Amino acid sequence: MSTELFPFSGNEQKSMAFTPILDGSVYNCRTKWNVAAQRWYLDITDNSGRRQLTIPIVGSPADYDINLLVGAFSTTKMIWRITRGQIEVIN
Incomplete structure (x- = not known):
């Protein structure tokens, strides 16, 4: 299992x-403020x-993912960890 970290503060x-x-596979991701x-x-x-997908970003607390x-990807998880200011991609 590997984890990629992408800094994301949530600043509008x-x-x-x-x-x-x-x-x-490599995908292109973009965050957008609505x-x-x-x-x-x-x-x-x-x-x-x-x-492939457009979804609202829901922040995860430190102790829950x-x-x-x-439902969109079978083996990869993506988590926005608000307290750490990062998006975690776990393969």
Whole structure:
């Protein structure tokens, strides 16, 4: 099991792009702040630009994992750890 860490503070002024390995393939991820909903969303696209997933980002507490990829990817977990200011991708 390996873990990739991507810094993400949740600051509404700073969107973020990163390219994690999800289920063995590289994907493009981008965070976007939705003003109307007052929350972050995560867009995941493959290398050809096709959208794979758009989901609201839910923060996980230090002692519990909320997997953002549940039902979309079978072996990879993605967790936003608010207290650490990072997104964790666990393969």
